[in-house]
Amino acid sequence: MEKKVQQYYKLKTKQKELEKELAELRQDILSYCSERGETEEVIGSYKVKLVTQNRKEYDDEKLYNTLSDPEVWRLLSKTDPAKVASLTKLNIIAEEKIQHTYAVKTVTLLQVDKQ
Template identity: 85%
Template sequence: MEKKVQQYYRLKQKQKEIEKELADLRQDILSYCSEQGATEAEIGSYKVKLVTQNRKEYDDLKLYETLSDPEVWRMLSKSDPAKVASLTKLNVISEDKIMHTYSLKTVTLLQVDKK
Protein backbone atom coordinates (compact mmCIF):
# COMPACT_ATOMS: atom_id res chain seq x y z
CA MET A 1 0.00 0.00 0.00
CA GLU A 2 2.90 2.36 0.69
CA LYS A 3 4.01 2.00 -2.95
CA LYS A 4 0.52 3.00 -4.14
CA VAL A 5 0.52 6.04 -1.86
CA GLN A 6 4.02 6.92 -3.03
CA GLN A 7 3.01 6.55 -6.69
CA TYR A 8 -0.14 8.62 -6.10
CA TYR A 9 1.93 11.40 -4.53
CA ARG A 10 4.46 11.30 -7.35
CA LEU A 11 1.73 11.43 -10.01
CA LYS A 12 -0.02 14.34 -8.27
CA GLN A 13 3.27 16.25 -8.27
CA LYS A 14 3.75 15.47 -11.96
CA GLN A 15 0.15 16.56 -12.63
CA LYS A 16 0.84 19.94 -10.97
CA GLU A 17 3.97 20.39 -13.08
CA ILE A 18 2.10 19.48 -16.28
CA GLU A 19 -0.81 21.81 -15.45
CA LYS A 20 1.61 24.69 -14.85
CA GLU A 21 3.46 23.97 -18.09
CA LEU A 22 0.14 23.80 -19.98
CA ALA A 23 -0.96 27.13 -18.49
CA ASP A 24 2.34 28.76 -19.51
CA LEU A 25 2.14 27.34 -23.04
CA ARG A 26 -1.50 28.39 -23.34
CA GLN A 27 -0.60 31.94 -22.34
CA ASP A 28 2.26 32.03 -24.85
CA ILE A 29 -0.04 30.80 -27.65
CA LEU A 30 -2.78 33.29 -26.71
CA SER A 31 -0.21 36.11 -26.67
CA TYR A 32 1.12 35.07 -30.08
CA CYS A 33 -2.37 35.00 -31.58
CA SER A 34 -3.17 38.36 -30.00
CA GLU A 35 0.00 39.91 -31.46
CA GLN A 36 -0.93 38.50 -34.87
CA GLY A 37 -4.52 39.69 -34.50
CA ALA A 38 -5.70 36.20 -35.39
CA THR A 39 -8.30 33.86 -33.92
CA GLU A 40 -7.17 31.01 -36.18
CA ALA A 41 -3.69 30.08 -37.32
CA GLU A 42 -1.81 27.21 -38.88
CA ILE A 43 1.49 26.71 -37.11
CA GLY A 44 3.56 23.89 -38.52
CA SER A 45 1.34 20.85 -38.70
CA TYR A 46 -1.13 22.23 -36.16
CA LYS A 47 -4.26 24.32 -36.43
CA VAL A 48 -4.85 26.75 -33.56
CA LYS A 49 -8.29 28.25 -32.95
CA LEU A 50 -9.43 30.70 -30.28
CA VAL A 51 -13.09 30.55 -29.29
CA THR A 52 -14.55 33.37 -27.19
CA GLN A 53 -17.39 32.61 -24.79
CA ASN A 54 -19.36 34.67 -22.30
CA ARG A 55 -19.93 33.08 -18.92
CA LYS A 56 -22.32 34.29 -16.26
CA GLU A 57 -20.92 34.96 -12.81
CA TYR A 58 -23.76 35.18 -10.32
CA ASP A 59 -23.89 37.36 -7.24
CA ASP A 60 -25.11 34.93 -4.54
CA LEU A 61 -26.80 37.62 -2.45
CA LYS A 62 -28.69 39.16 -5.37
CA LEU A 63 -29.73 35.74 -6.62
CA TYR A 64 -30.92 34.66 -3.16
CA GLU A 65 -32.90 37.88 -2.73
CA THR A 66 -34.47 37.42 -6.16
CA LEU A 67 -35.44 33.78 -5.68
CA SER A 68 -37.96 34.22 -2.94
CA ASP A 69 -39.01 30.57 -3.07
CA PRO A 70 -36.79 28.73 -0.55
CA GLU A 71 -37.38 25.44 -2.38
CA VAL A 72 -35.77 26.83 -5.52
CA TRP A 73 -32.82 28.17 -3.53
CA ARG A 74 -32.37 24.76 -1.89
CA MET A 75 -32.07 23.21 -5.35
CA LEU A 76 -29.18 25.58 -5.99
CA SER A 77 -27.67 25.76 -2.48
CA LYS A 78 -25.21 28.22 -3.99
CA SER A 79 -25.07 29.86 -7.36
CA ASP A 80 -23.75 27.17 -9.64
CA PRO A 81 -24.03 28.56 -13.20
CA ALA A 82 -24.82 25.12 -14.64
CA LYS A 83 -27.65 24.55 -12.13
CA VAL A 84 -29.07 28.03 -12.69
CA ALA A 85 -28.94 27.47 -16.47
CA SER A 86 -30.73 24.14 -16.07
CA LEU A 87 -33.47 25.65 -13.90
CA THR A 88 -33.85 28.47 -16.43
CA LYS A 89 -34.16 26.01 -19.33
CA LEU A 90 -36.77 24.06 -17.36
CA ASN A 91 -38.71 27.32 -16.80
CA VAL A 92 -38.40 26.96 -13.01
CA ILE A 93 -36.63 30.34 -13.02
CA SER A 94 -37.36 33.14 -15.48
CA GLU A 95 -34.30 34.61 -17.22
CA ASP A 96 -35.90 38.07 -17.01
CA LYS A 97 -36.27 37.71 -13.25
CA ILE A 98 -32.57 36.95 -12.61
CA MET A 99 -31.04 39.17 -15.30
CA HIS A 100 -29.64 41.62 -12.70
CA THR A 101 -28.03 38.89 -10.58
CA TYR A 102 -25.05 38.12 -12.80
CA SER A 103 -22.30 39.71 -14.82
CA LEU A 104 -20.86 38.32 -18.03
CA LYS A 105 -17.24 37.23 -18.09
CA THR A 106 -15.59 36.72 -21.46
CA VAL A 107 -13.24 33.76 -21.62
CA THR A 108 -11.12 32.54 -24.51
CA LEU A 109 -10.86 28.83 -25.13
CA LEU A 110 -7.83 27.46 -26.96
CA GLN A 111 -8.25 24.55 -29.37
CA VAL A 112 -5.23 22.89 -30.95
CA ASP A 113 -5.75 20.15 -33.54
CA LYS A 114 -3.34 18.29 -35.73
CA LYS A 115 -3.89 18.90 -39.47
Protein backbone atom coordinates in the same frame (compact mmCIF):
# COMPACT_ATOMS: atom_id res chain seq x y z
CA MET B 1 0.26 0.25 -0.05
CA GLU B 2 3.23 2.56 0.55
CA LYS B 3 4.24 2.18 -3.10
CA LYS B 4 0.75 3.21 -4.21
CA VAL B 5 0.82 6.26 -1.95
CA GLN B 6 4.30 7.11 -3.19
CA GLN B 7 3.21 6.73 -6.83
CA TYR B 8 0.11 8.84 -6.17
CA TYR B 9 2.26 11.59 -4.65
CA LYS B 10 4.68 11.49 -7.60
CA LEU B 11 1.84 11.69 -10.11
CA LYS B 12 0.12 14.57 -8.28
CA THR B 13 3.42 16.47 -8.22
CA LYS B 14 3.92 15.78 -11.93
CA GLN B 15 0.33 16.85 -12.62
CA LYS B 16 0.93 20.21 -10.91
CA GLU B 17 4.11 20.72 -12.94
CA LEU B 18 2.32 19.83 -16.18
CA GLU B 19 -0.61 22.14 -15.38
CA LYS B 20 1.81 24.99 -14.72
CA GLU B 21 3.65 24.34 -17.98
CA LEU B 22 0.35 24.07 -19.88
CA ALA B 23 -0.83 27.40 -18.43
CA GLU B 24 2.41 29.09 -19.53
CA LEU B 25 2.24 27.60 -23.03
CA ARG B 26 -1.44 28.52 -23.31
CA GLN B 27 -0.65 32.13 -22.39
CA ASP B 28 2.19 32.26 -24.93
CA ILE B 29 -0.07 30.89 -27.69
CA LEU B 30 -2.90 33.28 -26.78
CA SER B 31 -0.48 36.22 -26.83
CA TYR B 32 0.93 35.15 -30.19
CA CYS B 33 -2.55 34.90 -31.74
CA SER B 34 -3.66 38.16 -30.12
CA GLU B 35 -0.64 40.04 -31.49
CA ARG B 36 -1.44 38.77 -34.97
CA GLY B 37 -5.18 39.43 -34.57
CA GLU B 38 -5.99 35.84 -35.48
CA THR B 39 -8.53 33.46 -33.95
CA GLU B 40 -7.60 30.56 -36.22
CA GLU B 41 -4.20 29.71 -37.56
CA VAL B 42 -2.17 26.78 -38.82
CA ILE B 43 1.22 26.58 -37.14
CA GLY B 44 3.35 23.81 -38.56
CA SER B 45 1.20 20.69 -38.56
CA TYR B 46 -1.18 22.04 -35.90
CA LYS B 47 -4.37 24.03 -36.19
CA VAL B 48 -4.84 26.57 -33.40
CA LYS B 49 -8.31 27.96 -32.77
CA LEU B 50 -9.45 30.46 -30.17
CA VAL B 51 -13.08 30.21 -29.10
CA THR B 52 -14.60 33.03 -27.06
CA GLN B 53 -17.35 32.22 -24.57
CA ASN B 54 -19.34 34.35 -22.18
CA ARG B 55 -19.88 32.86 -18.75
CA LYS B 56 -22.21 34.16 -16.09
CA GLU B 57 -20.75 34.56 -12.62
CA TYR B 58 -23.60 34.83 -10.13
CA ASP B 59 -23.61 36.83 -6.93
CA ASP B 60 -24.99 34.32 -4.39
CA GLU B 61 -26.54 36.96 -2.15
CA LYS B 62 -28.28 38.85 -4.97
CA LEU B 63 -29.58 35.61 -6.46
CA TYR B 64 -30.82 34.36 -3.09
CA ASN B 65 -32.60 37.67 -2.40
CA THR B 66 -34.20 37.58 -5.85
CA LEU B 67 -35.35 33.97 -5.56
CA SER B 68 -37.48 34.37 -2.48
CA ASP B 69 -39.14 31.00 -3.09
CA PRO B 70 -37.24 28.64 -0.74
CA GLU B 71 -38.16 25.64 -2.89
CA VAL B 72 -36.35 27.10 -5.92
CA TRP B 73 -33.34 28.11 -3.81
CA ARG B 74 -33.22 24.62 -2.33
CA LEU B 75 -32.92 23.20 -5.85
CA LEU B 76 -29.80 25.33 -6.27
CA SER B 77 -28.47 25.10 -2.70
CA LYS B 78 -25.30 26.82 -3.92
CA THR B 79 -25.08 28.86 -7.05
CA ASP B 80 -24.16 26.54 -9.89
CA PRO B 81 -24.25 28.31 -13.27
CA ALA B 82 -25.24 25.09 -15.06
CA LYS B 83 -28.16 24.52 -12.69
CA VAL B 84 -29.32 28.12 -12.98
CA ALA B 85 -29.11 27.87 -16.78
CA SER B 86 -31.15 24.65 -16.70
CA LEU B 87 -33.82 26.17 -14.45
CA THR B 88 -33.95 29.19 -16.76
CA LYS B 89 -34.32 27.00 -19.86
CA LEU B 90 -37.11 25.07 -18.14
CA ASN B 91 -38.86 28.39 -17.36
CA ILE B 92 -38.75 27.69 -13.62
CA ILE B 93 -36.78 30.92 -13.26
CA ALA B 94 -37.42 33.89 -15.58
CA GLU B 95 -34.18 35.24 -17.10
CA GLU B 96 -35.49 38.80 -16.70
CA LYS B 97 -35.93 38.26 -12.98
CA ILE B 98 -32.28 37.33 -12.36
CA GLN B 99 -30.48 39.56 -14.88
CA HIS B 100 -29.06 41.76 -12.10
CA THR B 101 -27.64 38.79 -10.16
CA TYR B 102 -24.70 37.96 -12.42
CA ALA B 103 -21.84 39.45 -14.37
CA VAL B 104 -20.90 38.11 -17.79
CA LYS B 105 -17.27 37.05 -18.02
CA THR B 106 -15.67 36.49 -21.42
CA VAL B 107 -13.39 33.46 -21.53
CA THR B 108 -11.15 32.45 -24.41
CA LEU B 109 -10.75 28.73 -24.93
CA LEU B 110 -7.74 27.36 -26.78
CA GLN B 111 -8.14 24.37 -29.08
CA VAL B 112 -5.12 22.74 -30.70
CA ASP B 113 -5.62 19.90 -33.16
CA LYS B 114 -3.09 17.92 -35.17
CA GLN B 115 -3.77 18.20 -38.89
